[in-house]
Amino acid sequence: MPTVNHVVRRLAAVAVLSVWALPAQSDTLTQVRERGTIRIAIANEIPYGYADLSGEAKGAGPDVARHIAKALGIENIKWETASFSALIPGLKAGRFDMVAAEMAVLPQRCQQVLFSEPNTSYGEGLLVAQGNPKGLNSFEQFSQPGMKVAIMSGADQLEMLQALGVPEANMVTIANNADAISTVSTGRADAYAATSLTVTELAAKSDKVEQAADFSDPMIDGSPVRSWGAFTFAQGAESLQQAVNEALAAFKKTDEWQAILRNNGFSEADIEQSTQRTTQQLCS
Secondary structure (H helix, E strand, C coil), rough: CCCCCHHHHHHHHHHHHHHHHHCCCCCHHHHHHHEEEEEECCCEEEEEEEEEECCHHHHHHHHHHHHHHHHHHCCEEEEECCHHHHHHHHHHHHCCCEEEEEECCCCHHHHCCECCCCCCCEEEEEEEEEECCCCCCCCHHHHHHCCCEEEEECCCCHHHHHHHCHHHHHEEECHHHHHHHHHHHHCCCCEEEEEHHHHHHHHCCCCCCCEEECCCCCCEEEEEECEEEEEEEEECCCCHHHCCCCCHHHHCCCCCHHHHHHHCCHHHHHHCCCCCCCCCHHHH
């Protein structure tokens, strides 16, 4: 029969193992401030958040995040680059504290991570082969047999296309935006579905593709589709989320915030729309 001390030691060992088995928790605001560095991830997607040739983080997300970090008294930012589909898993695993990729606030994502209030708003678009040989100008067209539309892994265009009745057999998944031009120009897909800003940026890089003209916004449940992008945090990081919200609310009242969005290609309509939804509304 085991002694009392033996039982106590076994229970203590189980308790230690249980603690180590818990998933990693995101740093709180206090911990980030004490460290003096905040780890912010981007997905290398122009103009939302990307690294230039020198490795410097650029885009709407990073440009605003720098001002927020300064307002919060955080001296250093360690930028991390990951594929878009790895951003939420990276937050949940504790590899970074915040994501500045202008990730769209969606109910299914709200179940996994925390979002700040919206920083940006943007519409949709289609990248097609030069001359647009199939006359494509809407997501709904890909519900037809034999059509192929490319989407980026982890992007919310998947849910849009599904809601429009586009079968998965008509979708081609690519790892990142950089693969979109070759995917469309070689005929692997008839078009690439992405945000209008992404499509504009890709079309400028090659004369083999172009942005579909006269594009019609997807209509889901009677409303045109528009996305609202925000900063993202792991669940459990409410103190950091709330502090970012306070700093962001103050910064969005400045001309400098508007200039950042304009310099990154956002339209006046995009800037105006960014204040028309709250995260609570978007999550529900």
